Amino acid sequence: MKNIAEAKFNLMPYCYLVKGAKRAAIYNLEDGDVYSINEESRELLEELNKGISIGDSFNRVSRHFPVSMEEIIEFVQELVKESLGTIHYGEKMISINQIPKLEPTLSFLWLELTQLCNLRCLHCYAESAPNLSNPIKIRESGWIRVIKEAHNLGCRKIQFIGGEPFMVKKLLFTLIQEARDIGYKFIEVYTNATLIKEQDLEFLRNNQVKLAVSIYGSIPLIHDIITQKQGSFVKTIDIIRKLIEKEIPFRIGIVEMKQNSAFIKSTITYLNELGVLKKNIKVDIVRSSGRGCNKNLMDPKLVYRQSKHKASFLKCSSSKFQKAISGHNCFFDKLCVSENGDVFPCIMEKRVVLGNISYSTLAEIYNSDKAKQTRFLTKDKIEICQDCEYRYCCFDCRVMAKSLYAKPSNCFYNPYTGEWRDYNKYKIEGGDEYVGAKKGN
Structure with missing residues (x-):
């Protein structure tokens, strides 16, 4: 032996x-x-x-x-x-598969057409409202140029968002048609659905547009408290029924906060009964961006659930690992263009302005040193995270950090001791109830 x-x-x-x-x-x-x-x-x-x-x-x-x-x-x-x-027992060692770093390609573009919105949701990341005035706006020709330039960079997925995109419906439909004619494979509009008319649905279906619809409760009382607009629930649900009837693809986004946390399960059940499939419903705890920074939207249970307090991560596939060693999980292949032409690495990360399309082409901005700095921002460059063994399987949302290079404030792991800090002890010691990054910090 x-x-x-x-x-x-x-x-x-x-x-x-x-x-x-x-x-x-x-x-x-x-x-x-x-x-x-x-x-x-x-x-x-x-x-x-x-x-x-x-x-x-x-x-x-x-x-x-x-x-x-x-x-x-x-x-x-x-x-x-x-x-x-x-x-x-042999001399020959087994070679580990070498995973090359990815070459970056722009794959997804957000176009934030307007900051105007007919609602004034408590948590809005963009701080949208009905009565905002922005004197600097990109013209239709500017938006079309951006859509073409993004396509030339390899982008095939686009989402129109706001504010509420249907506040500028004429512009929205023009840009949808342009994106479809150019050859975008995925076109989506993120909307509260209250301004959609029945005649609009035919245009959306003919252009193979997908919708992402916000809903916050299963009854008007809950939903309308969050949107701060009486009657908004009824209008949104009416359109959801019509989307199902006309077989227009859509998904539901539920932002969970203190005001509706107790009603999330009943809301999902209600949507299922309407005919919305579970796979098309996503629940996300409010992010600390814009009005989402309001501490009154969170309670200790939500903060605990949003925190990383134990070694529980999603599966780390070869493709996920490859992306993690190549660049940032969001910034690597995405860009956002706002109403005034500012370009950001993410729809929620407004602290980092990469450039403005009024003064530069999208390609110039995409290839700039500043854009590369954010694109290649792996966890190897994040304070403390760079010394953590979980850095390639841990999803990184920069909004949850107080600066571009800071460790996310909602992480309770200390890689220098190899221990998870006790969340309850942290609360007793007077830790912040809602840790996150505020706009402008």
């Missing part, structure tokens, strides 16, 4: 060891699972990856950590059992 101490161990080709300041994580890109390992296990794998035998690796690790050979063997065998590695 061969002596296992003389054997060598390698991670499987689809597994990657990501080191943190204290601990490390093994990313299994075949099934998407991420395994957290302690300090001594990290050092052991580093030694084994050099092609050193299990016995020799134990000798090196045991100089710094109180571990036994039996524990080392048990750990290695557990990795084999989980299909994370293999034991062999």
Whole structure:
């Protein structure tokens, strides 16, 4: 029988060891699972990856950590059992698959056509309202130029948003037609649906336009409190029924806040009964952007749910990992153009202005040093996050950070101790109820 101490161990080709300041994580890109390992296990794998035998690796690790050979063997065998590695007696090491960094391509464009809105929602990221006055607006020809330039950059997905896009319906329909004629594959309008007329539905269907519709409750009382417009619920639901009837594709966006948190389940049930499929309903806790920074929209339960207080992440596929090592999960392939021509890396990230289409082409802005700085903003460049083993599986929303390079305020993990800070203790010590980034900070 061969002596296992003389054997060598390698991670499987689809597994990657990501080191943190204290601990490390093994990313299994075949099934998407991420395994957290302690300090001594990290050092052991580093030694084994050099092609050193299990016995020799134990000798090196045991100089710094109180571990036994039996524990080392048990750990290695557990990795084999989980299909994370293999034991062999040959000289040849198994090569880890090399994942090249992605070449950036603009794939999605937000066009914020207006800041005007017939509603005044409590949480609006854009701080839209019915009576706003913006003297600087992009003309129709300017919007058309942007749509063409984005298409030339490779963009095939576009969303028209506001404000409320139907406040400028003539412009909206002109741009939809332009986008369809140019060859965009995905065209969506984000709307509260209260201004849509029945005759508009035919145009939307003929141009294969998808809608994203905001709803906040299953009864007028809840929905209208949030929109601050009596009768808005009835109008929105009426259009939802017609969208179902005319088979126009749409999805529902529910922003959860203190005012409607207790009614989210009943709202989803109500929408299901109307005929809206569960897969087409998304619930998102209010983000700290615009009026969403108002602390009165949050309560401790929502803050807790929005926080990262344990090692719970979505599956990390090979494509997700590749994007994470290449650039920012949102900024990498998206741009937003506002009503006054300012270009941002994200619809909610208004602290970073990349340029203005009145003075530069979209290509010039996209290829600028400032745009590249945000596009290639991986977690390796974020304070504290750069030393975290979870940095490639953790979704990063810059809105939840107090500056472009700061660790998100809602994360309670300390990579230098390898421990998750107790949220309840944080509250007792007087931590902020609503941590996030305010506009202009």
